[in-house]
Amino acid sequence: MWHELNGYVTLGMLYFCMALCALMTYVFLRGWYNSLKCARRIEDIPTSRIPSAAQGYVELIGRQYVPPDQTVEAPLTGTPCTWWRYRIQVQKRGLDGKKSLTTLEEGTSSTPILLKNRGGELLVDPDGAEVTPSITHRWRGRLASPPRPMDVRDHVRNGRYLYTEERMRVGEKLYVAGELHTFSGHRQGETFERAVADLLAQWKQDQGRLVERFDTDQDGRIDMAEWEAAREAARTEVAARMRRSEAEPEVDVVRKPENGEPFMLGGGGSQIDMARIYRSKAADALMVSIVFGAMLIYLIHLIP
Template identity: 35%
Template sequence: MLSGLSPSGAAPQVLLMALALGAVGLVQFFRLQRRRRVMEDMPTARIRSAAQGYVELIGRALPPDAPLFSPITRTPCCCKSTTQFWLDDDTGRCIVDPEGAEVRARSRNTWKGAAAQLIPGTSEVLMTGDNDHRYTEHLILPGQTLYALGWFASLSPLQASAHEEVRERIAAWKADPQQRRSFDANADGELSMAEFEQLRQRAAAAVEAERRERAAQPQTHVLKKPKDRRLFLLT
């Protein structure tokens, strides 16, 4: 004899499933509404004048310095996994570090083909087997308009203090036998106080010249994942 749930017994389970699905849908709805409000309320910053912190940027995606291609179709692209790329808004450029981002690429390729297998130790893909596998490739293409929401930071070319750099230069020169001999005037294998002072002054002058040259260089801007739980979006 076959047994099963009676209509009256199935009704509570169906109701519970409906309530669970409704709760999930409600959470998703409020999540999307919250995201929409964040995006609407956030003014668009310009890279050249953007404040440090959480910002919205809109510009053109540009590939990294080394050519980058999608793994299967070998299409030139800007973003793959954690590979950094550029964002340009005509006022400046910033590096986009996509690690931890929600990426919603606007370009998509869909097709059927053989099974894709990653060749060990490379980023190359080998296609094998039948053609019944369905693929969708999401791409951020070079020159494509990109909306980015994340943490903006400007890195000064002078990260360390002059005192720290001089101290490190002195230590490096003292540890270098050739440099050490160049300051050891009497060739006794030791640096006297006068010889050490000459080394220190020479190191300070070299560091000061290098810092002046670096100070003239533009800052490096980076957009990355916020340290808190705020949205990091690339689309």
């Protein structure tokens, strides 16, 4: 077989294709493993009620809303939502005549989501989450930076630019699997003296302001007595801040786990729906890895 292809394919090209197939086999096998792991995690962990949820890794299902002091609108269409992700791509034709998409602009919402269920509520910090949105719109147009808000019905069949917007709706169900923490206004683990030292270090970064505020003898520098006055002012400010923070209510937040556990959000889905989605992803990844693995074996047999 190699002798038949020797006039068209060099040995270097053959090794390159083998390396590429090996890499893609690994990537998709890894995707299969991760998706299967997520599916099993979803099926095994019990769903908690917010009022009784324990600190640590939890699974919650409730209705999602925007926090009272926030406004969330999707960037392309201006549609009110709880979470969004968008991308603007341009279609280009390479020297070989093949078309490819290049991303020009993209973004993801980082505003916390308010989750309510069974008499309780908490915030979900979406940063770092694997999100399965309930709504996905794709349409084409002729502008790299179109005027906004856009109308998805203004679709141009042969437009060079592809717009993608994903959203989750206010009031719909939200599946959450992540790490639950409870925060108070006072930073956890912060001592009074440590807070004073941090505040003084912050003041020292602006020497001009520090001298202007505490240089009582106007000699352009801070002496020991003036530094002690600065320390006393810092103590007073920190004490007042801690009194205010102690009066603030505790806030429950679900965020990305620090130990590498899956952090998943699913718009409109139940536990069964989410597990089915991840098992489908696992099956697709396994199929693709088998194809690349078969190609790798075929190429190995071509080596002279």
